[in-house]
Amino acid sequence: MSREAALTTSIRDVAGRAGVSVGTVSNVLNRPDVVSPATRERVRSAIAELGFVRNESARHLRAGRSRTIGLLVLDIANPFFTDVARGVEEVAEAAGLSVLLFNSGGRPDKEAEHLEVLAEQRVQGVLMSPIAELMPQVWAMRERGVPVVLLDRRSPGPEQCAVAVDDVLGGRLAAEHLLERGHRRIVFLGGASTLPQVQERRAGAQAAVDAVGGAGADGGPRPSLLALPGNELTVAAGREAAARIMGLPVQRRPTAAVCANDLLAVGLLQELVRHGVDVPSSFAVVGYDDIDFAAAAAVPLSSVRRPRAELGRRAAELLLDEAGGGHHHHEQPVFEPTLVVRESSMARRDPAADQEEPS
16 A cells, blocks of 8 residues: 555544444554454554554644644754754653754744744644744743743743853853963954854953953963954854954964854864964864864864753753643753863963064
8 A cells, every 4th residue: 555545544444444433443542451352453453454544643633732842943053953952852752752853044034934833733842042032933832831941042031941051151261271371362253143142152251351451471462352254153154264364464363262163163173274274383272062073173172061962951851841731930050061171272372472563
């Protein structure tokens, strides 16, 4: 029997083939213990002969909601979100649920469309990394009793669960590390992004630079945090940033970079190596997220590690607790990042070597 024919076979067809009532077939599918072994065998044989496939979607819609949860991420091409999704799936699978994964690609129109689809699917709840302000579809879902947990984003208020990372601390850790290594001209890549997480990382890096103050006993210049145009957080954007850096006059060229994510850092690293720049002796790089590719880069990449899978697990746990319908207390846990130092930033630099020549 063709797949199309199997999908159009109904429960009535199975009942007719087995010589039983529709109710008996339903019992075999849902409560087989109440049906005699001989009858169960006849029904199952009919199901196999006809290739019957139960319409789970229809059954769940009749019940009011499906056995699925939605996961809407910013960029599925970023391995960070792949690891987050793995954590979500672990919790969902243990609860007998499936995960519907959607990718907004950073586009508000796609985010809105995906939220509409998730509402139509009657999901038990939604985990999402929003692009900007929460869309009307989010509030509409919550008004209908469908919980929405923010993932990798702080909650705008106490009435909603959210799971985030202290990205101000993460940005500060990255910049402090480079300052301790003697770098005084540091560039932050990705700072034009409007994502709150990225802006927090930049603010943390700026705070670390500001805390150093003016020129110190090491003879180096006043530390500065530069920014380049561009808001993309991709490998290609990292390569473009490297080309811009190499095009700056040597006296003003930064000697280190804090990147808003590891994809930018990998692209930057690739292009620097292609230009023959010695990393880390001539230029140091620190990424963000500590994806698996970071340690496997041609020059192992220092990176700010975020607990990726744990973020997904905790968010899914909060979502299922709220969807359960019992007494639920909204939580907004914030995880602390850690700095993983590898070869890309290990070399020390003499700050005095970075004094700008008089113009």
